[in-house]
Amino acid sequence: MGLNCAGKFGKIFLIVLNIVFMLLGLALLIPGILVHVNADYVNEQILPLMSTFTFGGISLAGAAQGLSIALIVVGAIIFLIAIIGILGACCGWRMALIIYATVVLVLWIAQLVIVCLYITMKDKINTEVQEQMLDQLHQNYVADELSTLNTTTSSKISTAWNYLFIQLKCCGVHPVSLLSNDFDETEWRKSNPTMTARIPKSCCGATESNYLVFSNPQCTDSLVTGYYESGCFDTIYNLIDRYNVAFIAIGVITLIVQGVAIASACMIYRQMTSHSQFA
Known part of the structure; x- marks a missing residue:
């Protein structure tokens, strides 16, 4: 494919990264299917109370019961994106690289927006939760x-x-x-x-x-x-807050890794395109 050293490194990085993403997708997909088949993961005694709490028209009980479906959907998406990234890097499929970079970029922007919304609306969410509980x-x-x-x-x-x-x-x-x-x-x-x-x-x-x-x-x-x-x-807030630092660290690392993956895909695509023009 006529890649230079940076391009070859980007290719290796993209392949390794997406193998990890494939395993992550399976790690979400398989438990999601198992939980959906045996949906006893929500405590039936507390479920009636969860049903009374609604945010944005969605009840907390419905969100909890839909967790298995969410795991299946997210796991499948991650798995498919990883496959596309690997095919683009290994087989030199430029269209796969374009699709991969576009999808990951959309996810990157969505994650950034969610983080910003959470930071700006955190106090409002906490107040609403307290009021509904009371x-x-x-x-x-x-x-x-x-x-x-x-x-x-x-x-x-x-x-x-x-x-x-x-x-x-x-x-x-x-x-x-x-x-x-x-x-x-x-x-x-x-x-x-x-x-x-x-x-x-x-x-x-x-x-x-x-x-x-x-x-x-x-x-x-x-x-x-x-x-x-x-x-x-x-008590519930402290349980969640206990893992805030870990969540923030993981979120920042994820955004950085995804940014490098997008850059790598774009770099490989550009070098492949340049090489095909002069071949």
Whole structure:
């Protein structure tokens, strides 16, 4: 093909990079198919609560249940793009190189736009999430029960909240306070004004196995000790924020690698075109 040293290096880089991309595509594609066949990956107890949270018209439950399809689609796209890149570099197919560079460039721009939107809208998203969580707790938390242990549970969403508190070891949406907490305005408290409990057992260390017999008045009634002080929004946010540095680093590296891949494809195409003109 008459490539110079830079062109040959770009060709090798493109081949190796796209072999890695092929493996990455398979790594997403195969688990996506397996998860789609056996779609028990979403906890059925928390799913009713996830269904109440919507962003941009899409429910969180729908997004979670569509994860397998997303993995299949993304994995297939990455795999196909990698095949095109390898064919273009190995076989000298200039059209394949053009398609590869164009598709990767579009993905690169899309990723950059998503990152910029997230940075500019992060505070707004966090505020909206908190508001939706608090509204759902106030409107739909009506029972301190677990449906798997008590078939008379009056609300699946209440059960979902209780499972969330147990699994994440958090309580309510905002941090619990001795003076007030998020449960004060719930239907659970309003419909039982003489009830001594101020927070549910799920906030006090109860587990699924001992929920029916669990009792800790110093926690549920007086909030002296034993309750989960962190609100669930902060707990979820901290879980995500813990990996922010890793996400940012991976994102930057990905953008750089994709940029080099685009440059390599363009360089190989240009050298192949120049060589064919003078051949």
